[in-house]
Structures are given as C-alpha cells and as structure tokens.
Amino acid sequence: MKRRIKLNNGIINADADPIRRLIDVLRYDLQVTGTKDGCGEGACGACSIILNGECVNSCIILFGQIEDGDEILTVEGLLKDGKLSRLQESFVKNGAVHCGACIPGMLLSATALLNKNLKPTDEEIKDSISGNLCRCTGYGKIIKAIRECI
Amino acid sequence: MKSVGKNIPRLDGYDKVTGKVKYVDDIDIPDCWRGEVVRSDIPYGRIKKINFDKAFDWDKVMTCTYKDIPGKNATIFLSDDQPILAENLVKHVGEAIVLIAAPSASKALEAKKHITIEYDTLDSVLSIEDSRKRKNVIFGKDNIQAKYKIEKGDVKKGFAEADFIVEGEYRTGFHEHAYIETQGMAAIPRPDGGLTVTGSLQCPYYVLKTLKSALLLDETKINVVQAPMGGAFGGKEDYPSLLGMYVALLSIKSGKPVKIIYSRDEDIVVTTKRHPSIVTHKTGVKKDGTITAMEIDVAFEGGAYSTLSPVVLSRGVIHSAGAYKCENTFCTANCYATNNVPTGAFRGFGAPQVFYALEMHIDKVAERIGMSPHEFRLKNCVEVGDRLSTTQLLKESVGAKECLEKVLSAADFGKKWRNNLDTCAFKHLRTKKGIGLSLYMHGGAFTGSGEGMKSEAGLRLNKDGTISVLTGCTDMGQGSHTVLPQIAAESLGVPAALVNTAVPDTAVVPDSGPTVASRTTMIIGSILVRCAEKMKKKLPDLKKRDVKELLKTYYSEHGELKIIERYILPPEIKWDQEKHCGDAYPVYSWAADVAEVSVDAETFEVSVDKLTVAVDVGRAVNPVLVEGQMEGGTLQALGWALMEDCIYKNGKPVNNRFQTYIIPTAKDAPEWKTIIVEKPFSYGPFGAKGIGELPLDGGAPAIANAIYNATGLRITSLPITPEKLYSLYEEKNKIK
C-alpha cells in the first residue's frame, strides 16, 4: 500500500503492508528512529507521535489506517533550523532527561499539550504525560521542564 | 571549583532530546539478520527431543544449539552453573534451548513456530519455603546457593539485658526492572575476521569474559561495545552475557550480522528480577530505647541459577542491621534455589529487602516501648566512632544523623506524626493522613576487599585538543559520562567543555570493572583524579587562556598522550570474607526518607502526597543529577511498595506486559523535597561517595510506616495493596 504523507518538515512516499505497524514503517522502513518501541500495546507511550494534531501511540496504529495527506510529527521534527524547541532545551537544562528512552514520546505529549493549552495547570501537565512511562526520573524534573515553557 | 558541584547539563542531552541518539535497535546494520530464541515452557524437566518440522523450508534459516558452542557452555560469574543454552536439563521457564536467525524478523518468528521440544517433566520447586524444606533438591546438595553468618558481641547476653523482645517477619516479591528500552544486542562480523558485539549492556568486560570462554577467542578477535542504553537498573548487568552469546553464536555460524531485540513480554519472562525475600527480626530493647540485641535471618530466592546471588545476599545481610548502635548482633542469611527465573542485580542489590524489613520493624520496636519512631532513631543512629554489625569502625563521612534531622525538620515530622495518631481512630474521616520515616545507608563500591581487583581507567589527549575519559564503565542514564568528565576537568584545571567520555569499547577502553554497586563516581572518579595529576605534569601550564589551542599544539608536537591508572584500595581496609567481618565497604552513603500519604479509609487506596529525601553523598559532583537519582530511585521504591509484583504461576509470570505489570505514572508520583548533605570521604574524588542505589533502599518502609500511622494497619509483605489493607482491616475488626 502506498501513501503520500507529511512527515515532519517534508513530504514523503511510504510503501508498506497495510497491517505493518506505523512505528515499524517509521523506524525500519523510513529510518526515522527517534520514536521508540517500549511495550507494543499502547501502555508506555514511548512510541508517541503527533498524527494530524493529536498525540497517539504509533505501536497500535496500522499503516493501513494512514491516509494520503496525513501529517505526522516525530521527535525529529521538533528541531527547527537546527535549533532546539523551548521544550527540548528546558528538558536538557532541568535534568528531565536520564536514559532518554521515554523522552521522544514525552516531548511529543508535552508539545501536543502546549499546542492546545497555553497555560496548563500542574494537574493538566501530569494528565498530559500520564500515558508516558518514565522509569528513571521521579517525573518531578519533567513536570518542571514543561512548566518552565508556559 | 569550576566543574565539580556545578549543574552541567548532560553531555548526551542534545542527542537524546532530538532523537539522534542510536540505541541498539536504532542502528542500521546492512544485511542484518534477526534472531529469535526457542525456550523452555516448563519450570523443570529433561529435554527428550527437539523437533525441527520437516515440512518447513529451513533454507536461509540458521539454528544453533549448545552443540555449536566451541568452549565452555556457561556464563562466567561467581560460579559457572548457568548454561548459555540448555543441554539436557531445563531449570526454569524461558531457559534458552535453540537459537534461530533469519534474514527478517518475521521469517525468524515463523521458523520458531516449527520447532517443538519434548520433555520429561520433573518435580519443580517454586518458593523459598519449598526450597528450604527441600521438597525436591534442584541445586547442589541442599538447594542453597549461598549462605553467611555475621556475629558481633553476644546476642544471648543482649537479650538477657532487654526489657522487651520484639519479633517480626517481613516479605517481598519479585520486582521487575522495567527499563523502557528492552534488552537487545547485535553481533557484527569485522573485516579482519573478528566479531564486534554491541548492545544495551552495563558491563562490556563481563560480556567479553563469557564470549572469550565460550567461543575460545581472545580479545584480538572479539570486542564488546556499549550502545547508548535506555535504562538498566542492574537488569543489564548479568543478562547481556547470555544475549551477547546468542547473537555471537548466530553471527559466527551464519556469517551475517545478527540482532536480537526482545519484546516487552519476552523481556519480562526471561530476564532477571529482584530477589523475593523473607526476613525475620528478633530485637531486644530496654525501656530507655537502648537496643541490646538484634537477631536477623535473611532468606532470598535465587531462582534457577546462582548468577550474582551470592554477592546480592552478602550485601543484603551486611545491611540488615542498618544504621543503628547495637553491641550484640547475629545475622544469618541463605539464598535458596527455585525453578523460577534466576534473580539477579537490581538497584539496591539486596539492601531494599532488608531495609523494608528493618525499618518497619524499628517502628514496631519503638512503639513497644512507647517511643516515637523519630526519637527512637535519633537515639540509636550511628555516628563517627560507632561500629556496624560487621564490626566496621566508622571513621569519617557519616551523615546519618544529619540526614535524619534534616528530613524530620523539613517535613515537620514529630507534630504531624502525633496529630495523625490522634485522628487515626476517627470513624468519620474519609481520608486518613499518615507520615512515615526510614533511616538507611548503602555501602559504596564492591563488598570487602572487592575493589582490590585493580580496576583501570584513563585519560587521553585527542588531536582536536579535547580530552577523553577512558573507562569500561557505562552511562545507562544515571549520568556518569557527564560526572566523570566534570571530575577530570576539575582535576586537570581545564574547562569542562573540553572533556568527554570515549565510547566504551573493550578494544579502546581499559577494564574499569562493572558499572554496578554505586561505584562509578567514587572508584573511577578517584582513578581519574590520579590520571589527571600525572597528565598535568606532562602538559604545559594549563592556566593559560586558550587551553584548547595549547593542548592541540602539545598533541601536534608530542602525539597522543594517554594515561592509564589503577584503583588503589585504601590500605587500612581489612575484611574477612569467611567470617563476613571487618570493613565491608570503603565508605557508606547515608539517607533518611519521610513519606506522607493519604489513605482512603474505605477503599484503602493509598496516594503518596510528598516524599522528603535527604542523602549524604560526600560531595554532589552534579547536584541536579544527584537529585535525579534521589527522585527516580525513590519512585521505583514507591512502585515496589504499592503496586509492582510479578505474579508467577507454575514458574511463569502471568503479568508480563506493561498493561498488567504496572509501574508508577506521573499521577502516581509525589511532590518531591530533596536535601543533599555533604560529609566528604577522604578517598573519594573531591569527597564524593556513591548515590545510584541508595535511593531505592528507603522508600518502601517509609511509605509502609506512613500507612501504619494513618490506619493502624501494618502490612508486612510487599506490595501493600488496597486488597491486603482491606483484608487486614476486616480481620482486626472481626476479632473485636
């Protein structure tokens, strides 16, 4: 199955079996490996991407469910003209990054939150990242990093 | 100081927030085959027959059994009882029997379906109790993988002097590391005919050791490279030696690069866990709060093979009497074999189990004599000049009391504890508040004279004027590869920006010992200080303004400059391994936690509202990273305390997914208050001690004690679920 989609800052053609997981198309077929596979069942959020403006788990979406013209944002797309986004910078500065495996998903959840809600409360921040498991931090530094970008 | 004590952002931070960092599954290896493993699905039995389906097309599929191992079929740790591939006996569910590689993951998976194993089932042993009473002997003569005894003073005399004797039994279950990146390794043939093994691993030289012994190759033919790691927590200490062998065998036989990446389900079933435990305490205490005797028995479940269990048990029993003054202690410990998955290293390494037991028990002892938990601890907390249960004299760097005092005052413990106690019995309150305390420590680096093994590390001046730290220790997320350059930069007197860490590749870096035991900052850091002193003597005066240019010039004139040094154990350390007596660790890091909880009085749901954690780390080289360790380790303790448990049925975990093995989310995390205490250690780099494991040791009992303060219910087995609280509540109210 062929699809023409917007991936980060470019238009690409992807061709894969419709029952292939979207994450595998991204990681293995398109070599966009920033998106991580943590559990394969939508329980850890490491594979989070932003699909048409909404944060979703790419491990439980099949390539066949992607339409021509769909827009996908992965962690690679957060860098603009070689510059880190405010969230990326804040994550590094605040010690929110440890092993890094949850970070791409975490950043996309936070990006989706701030796109919709300019002034989230701490409770809303926690809600927005509660689908992203982190095993290294106590989440406190991640929440602080997001809060500083409001 | 310009580097040490500064919050320098992680050196790998940029790559991690941009997705540029390549974990092993992200590395694109041309023409790479994918591997799969056929495993035992029974806990104990003899292999009768391996059937390869004749109808299946085995062309372009490579398989390996133990017969393909040219050398020793064993992982090389303390004892060599664990085979790489089962020969005729399987001793746990998930034990590897046949390896498969194929050009694609789907083909390998397909082939796996066409291999079946026939067994003669044997009578398995699946719990500490069954192993202890020798339901069947599955290991050695008596199922015991390791045993120790530690004696100090005379407990009989101590109990005779006591006004009260308080006993208790405490249990903990399997605990899964749940690193977000599952285990994965790749083997890649080198152009020179050798083999590179790379992947998510804590200890490159451990993997190398097993590879050399099993493949009969020397280090000129094989090198191990650590790929960036998505979390480990001890889970990637011993297991990668097995996985590394799987990919190496398949690669050598097929001539192709081979990668194996575990799915979450497979990872939870087959990799090591924290040892389940049963710890019993008998404590003699005087009315005035003096502890006269402590008798402790520690039982751990080691699973099917001994792996690292003897040292886990050793650390457990050494920490079991904790940070208290007591003249008479008697501690015994046994590690029992079962037909469950081998248990292994997990952050804390035996200490979290014994501190859960001890710190709950201490509250019970204090209650018995009518003292508050904090007054009792303040009275008995060790200080400089005291001796621990191994008779180790504490000469310096003992921040236990300061940590205790700081958390007590920061959390306003005394007042809250008393107030909660007064309101605990009020029937009309829907939410009960509780506050709980724990005091604990963690020995830095290897036990006893373990650090006498002369680990090596070095510094190398590079052509571009930068300096690289050379170490076989790895960064698994804890930040060592930011902290070590900070130490080197400070010692050299150069800007931190000029120092980095070379990729841990056994062909390039020396053997620094494994990345375990909270030893990296303290041990490798102190070697680097010595390397820097030597290097400084060779280099021109580095106080000049453009250091980088200066170093570049030096390189162009003199060529590469590399200094490698060995660790020297402080000379006064004396340890008797046989008696487990003497200086168990070069130094201890100390800590205290206060947990504040809300418990729903009817549904018994617990939420941890706030955790106040104070640690004495000697010197915080990078305070933000230290806080990160404190919060992260304590959150793992919270998960273990309240929700995490691998439930085994007939040797197989039934909750081997992230939907069923649940760990804390952002909404389960408390508000954090972290306090860093610095009591420098004279042999540590700039006074630094270990921090990695410490924070996992004290969270669970602090939470358990807080729940008791809120409800009057003391749950003596982890996890403390609402179901257990409700059952105990029901039981107590029936008796009344």
Next chain:
Amino acid sequence: MEFLSPKNLNEALKFKSEHPDFTVLAGGTDACTLINSGILKSKGLINIYGIKEIAEIKENGDFLEIGALATLTQIIENRLVSKFLPVLAMACKTIGARQIQNRGTIGGNVMNASPAGDALPVFLAYETKMELLSAKGSRLVLFEKFYAGYRKTAAEADELAAKFIIKKCDDKERFAFMKVGTRRAQSISKVCACFRQSSSYKIAYGSVAPTPIRCYVTEKFLNGCKTDAFAADEAVRLVRQEVSPMDDIRSTANYRRHVAGVLLKRFLESV
C-alpha cells in the same frame, strides 16, 4: 491478513456482509494490541476508522446521539455531552491516557466487550439504545440486552455499531461515575460504577461480573423506601449480594464486593 479500508459507511457494511469473519478495526487501541501479540488471528481486517457518518455527536429532541466512531477525546471535549451527559465524559477521562483517548472510540469500548470497559456502566444506567447496522438494514438493541456473557455481544457477524441513543439527563438529576483502579492514571478498573437518581435510582457496575451489570434488586429497594442512613446501609448490603466479582490479577472478589458497596454508599450520601 487481508486489509480492507471502506471509503464510506455503505462500503463498510458491504464489506462486513461479504466478510463477516473479518475483524473490525476502529481506533485499534484494543485490536492492534491483540494483533501485535499474535492473539488475534483473523483472516482480515476492516478498517472503519474515520468513517464520518458514524462519528458524530448530535442532539435529537430529548435524546443525545453519539456515533460509535466518536473518539473518547471527542466525547470528553464535546459541548453537548458536557451539557446533557457529563457523566459519560467523566467515564471516558479515566480510560487509558491521552494517547488512547485520542484514538480509541466509544464504539470500540462497547464492541470490545470487556467487563472492565469504563463507559459501559454509564450506558447501562442511562438505558441506552444502540443502533446496529448491516447491509440488510438497521435495528435498535437495548444496551442492557447487548452483552450475552463474558465478551459476548448480541451483534451479528455482519453488523457494525452505529450509534448510541441516550435520553438527556434532566436538571434535577444526580449522577456519579466512580472508579477504583490499579493506579492513578492509565488504570484498568477493579470496580467502576455509574449511579443516577432522578425519578428513580439506576445503579450499574463494571468489573464485578462477567459483563457490566445493572443492580435491579438494590434499585427496587431504594425506589420503594425513603432514603435515610438505615436504607443506605441496607442498599449497600443488597448491592454486595447482587454483584458477583472474581479474583484476578488486578484484585480480589472480596475487595471488589466491599468497594462496590462503598461506592454506592458514597453516592447515597451525596444525594
């Protein structure tokens, strides 16, 4: 595995009648999990995600109509739902986390037929009618008749869930959705419940029986007496008899029975 992507509702119904044994894929938050782990072995998939005809939320006189393909986020953020059926949004907020809510659909939650489905007690308590469509036509099923047993539904193999028709709640009505789960976010229910009090009491639970259940005995008792503290205690006792929970990896029968009573007590105290 064959993969069919119908362009519209009619085509979807046609595919489903031609391939009644194919699995229907909506948001995929449950189905893909089963496909990935190899548990679901279907000959083919019919991807209905994004079919607009059955994804709308609208008013129809005294009723609210919620399309089966409305996502949980759509329901949580919908103005009509927050005005006329806020309790449904409360339930949807507790299903998974953001990523699941953005993709998972209300119809999927119903058709997946898990006894722990959090939205299901709400539909039961609100005496929902469900429209099922096939190439042959449409039929309305009472939601309480929809579950025939553990993970069994009354839907025929060629039918798709189209919409849920629910009477708007009135101004004076009291209602609550309550859930006790395994952790504070992204949790699967140990017990969930939807309670209503308008002209009469309606009590529905999830996770305490092989299917979501209404507790008619307890309702009848409450409807026949003046609710005071004594009546509340008796209702709690009755409801604990009426549920039939079991032990599983998430909880115990004993605890679930206890909590079922606690939740009802809390609701009765609040009205």
